[in-house]
Amino acid sequence: MFRLRQFYLNHLKRKMFNKIVVLYSAVMIVLFAIAATLVYQYQTQRILREQTDANLKSAHVLNIYLSLQYEGIQNIFQQIYGDASLSDDLIYFLNHEYESYLKYRLDLYAKTGEQRLRSFNPLLKNYLEQESSAKSVSIYSYPNNFYMHISRTNQQLNNDSGSKNKWETWFARREQDSWDTMPQNEASPSSDGSSPRSYSYSREIKDPWTLERVGMMNVEFDARQISSWLESRASVKGRILVLNAQQTVIYDSEDVLYGQTYPYQLEHEKAGDWVQLDEPSKVNILNVGNAGLSVVGIVSQSMIKESTKSLRTGMILVTLVFMVTSFAITFTIVRKFSKKVQRIIRSMNRIGEGDLSTRIQMSGEDELQQISRRFNDMGDRLEQYIDKMYTSEIKQKNAELVALQSQINPHFLYNTLESIRMKAYFVGAKEVGQMIYSLSVMFKSMVKKSTIVTIEEEIDMCSVYLDLFRIRYEGRLETEIEMDPEIQNYSIIKLLIQPIVENYIVHGFRPLEDNNKISVRALGAGDRIVIIVSDNGTGIPEEKLTQIRQTLDKILQPPDKGYRSIGLINVHERIVMNYGNDYGVSINSTEGAGTEVRMEIPMLRKGETT
Structure with a gap:
């Protein structure tokens, strides 16, 4: 019991596939056992039916054989009693001494003058020639106590006058039953040392004129011929017996009860049924x-x-x-699925330990493959989510650090810039004063903690930034700012437009030309806000423009900080992280003709989220 419990705890309790194998094996064992039992019973009934039919066929064959023997003997008697000369010859032979019979034959021959007189002796010899199973024919005389024994090879006349009592006993027994065995140890009148496996048919001979009993004819048959007959004409199955009217066995295919009285009572009504003999048996009886x-x-x-x-x-x-094959196939298949499940469990454990790069490669299209695919999708989304959150957190920390640095004594900086501006106005440098004012306004806006501003605030910030450069380049830069009044109170992430404008100032502005122009337009388009920044600057070469677009589509890795469009990519990533992949930045440019940057964000009130 303890070992069974240990086996259950170690191999079954927490192992589903082992339970399936054990349960399936138990079911298969029961089903195979039931199927085998049914097949065995069916085959047993079939064999029983075949052997019973074969036994019945053998019985029919033997029935025909004995019928032919009986008909052959009866035919002899019909010829004898149907022919007066034959019957007279036989009756005279039985009623007189043999010498008198011979004299009678000679006198008859001399009287009639016939060369061939009809006699019973040729008739019996002809019968022995035609009937291969007959060994001999004996004719017994009641009045004279002698018998003539005729076989295929010789003819013998015997006279045992001193054994009359034994003759009478033998005759009395044969009168009870015409068929009987010929045992070797019995000195019957027909015994000539023949095989004990013989049987005979006896019939009394009567005088056709007086109907007196004058003798008996006994025909002896070789019982071995029965076996030869059966083997040549039927496949003997079971045991075959031949019984006379007194239930004496005159033939036994197993050669056990020959010459004995059959010990069991057989009834025709029970033929074909199970009968209790030495053991339960099926019995077929034919008369x-x-x-x-x-x-x-x-x-x-x-x-x-x-x-x-x-x-x-x-x-x-x-x-x-x-059973073994079924178990082996089941075990192999279940083990295959068990390995897949174990692989999934190991991968989940690695994910739990922090290895987010774990993926499951599994073939097939079954449920486990679907679980693996969902697991891989979950891993991808989890990794993307963590990367997104990690990146956002780092950027948030950097922004906080920048804000912290910018807030170092901001009042001191404001006051200092205001003093410089007043000094510039005092000495008549109005443009310098205007630039200092714009710089102070930008500084105040940038150090604010809020990262979400209105469209109007963002556009104003961009306008102040462009004023600085417009004053700096003294008429060589023309600016145009346009904003749809209906969207001015919608929200936007701070500093989305300024990096794009700065990109133009740094990379697209032509300091030697007087017709530099940049325009900023903010429009409403359905449920979106579209901000377009266009210029007539130097433009972007085709190869570089392709790289920028592939980077925006995440086909290429983000460039290093020395890249000329790092600000543009930064703006795009900030839009995607805050608003989703449906929004972002697109760019069109022609080298020497200018660049157009298109930015799309959702139309949200301040405080709303996508």
Whole structure:
């Protein structure tokens, strides 16, 4: 019990696939056992039916054989009694001494002058020639106590006058039953040392004129001829017996009860049914016409069991092979799925330990492959989410650091810039004073903690920034700012437009030309706000423009800080991180003709989120 419990705890309790294998194996064992039992029973019934049919066929064959023997004997008597000369010859032979019979034959020959007189002796010899199973024919004389024994090779006349009592005993027994065995140890009148496996048919001879009993004819048959007949004409199955009217066995295919009285009572009504003999047996009983013989076919239960022994062994082996094969196939398939599940569990453990790069490569299109695909998708989304949150957090920290640095004593900086501006106005440098004022306004806006401003505030910030450069370049820069009044109170991330404008000042402005122009337009388009920054600057070469677009589409990795459009990419990433992949920056440019940057963000009130 302890070992079973340990086995359950170690191999079944927490192992689903082992439970499936055990349960499936148990079901298969039961099903195979039931199927094998049903097949075995069916085959046993089939074998029983085949052997019973074969036994019945053998009984029919033997019935025909004995019927032919009986008809052959009856034909002799019909010829004798149907022919007056033959009957007279035989009656005279039985009623007189043999010398008198010979004298009678000679006198008859001399009187009639016929060269061939009809006699019973040639008739009997001709019968022995035609009937291969007949060994001899004996004719007994009641009045004179002698008999003539005729075989195929010789003819013998015997006279045992001193054994009359024994003759009478033998005659009395044969009167009870015409058919009987010819045992070797019995000194019957017909015994000539023949094989004990013989049987005979006896019939009394009567004088056709007086109807007195004058003798008996006995025909002896070789019982071995029955076996030869059966083997040549039927496949003998079971046991075949031939019984006379007194239940004496005159033939036994197993050669056990020959000459004995059959110990069991057989009934025709139970033919074909199970009958209790030495053991339960199937019995077939056939009567041989009017001969007084019965052919009994017996198929014993032990014979059926012996016949099905190889079948039973084969069924057990086949069932075991099927069970082992089924278990092996099931175990292999379940083990394959178990390995897949174990792989999924290991991958989940690695994810739990922080290895977010773990992915499951699994073939097939089953449920486990779907789980693996969902697991990989979850890993990708989790990794992207963590990267996004990590990047946002780093940028937030950097922004906070910049804000902290910018807030170092801001009042001191404001006051200082205001003093410089007043000094510039005092000495008449109005443009310098205007630039200092614009710088002070920008500084105040940039050090504010809020990262979300209105469209109006962002546009104003951009306008102040452009004023600085417009004053600096003394008429060589023309600016144009346009804003749809309906969107001025919608929100936007701070410092989205200024880096794009700065990109133009740094990379697209032509300091030697007087017609530099940049325009900023903010428009409403459905549920979106579109901000377009266009200029007539130097433009971007085609190859560089392709790289910028691929970087915006995340086909290429983000460039290093020395890259000329790092501000543009930064703006795009900030829009995507805050508003989603449906929004961002697109760019069109022609080298020597200018650049247009288009920015799309959702139309949100301040405080709303996408």
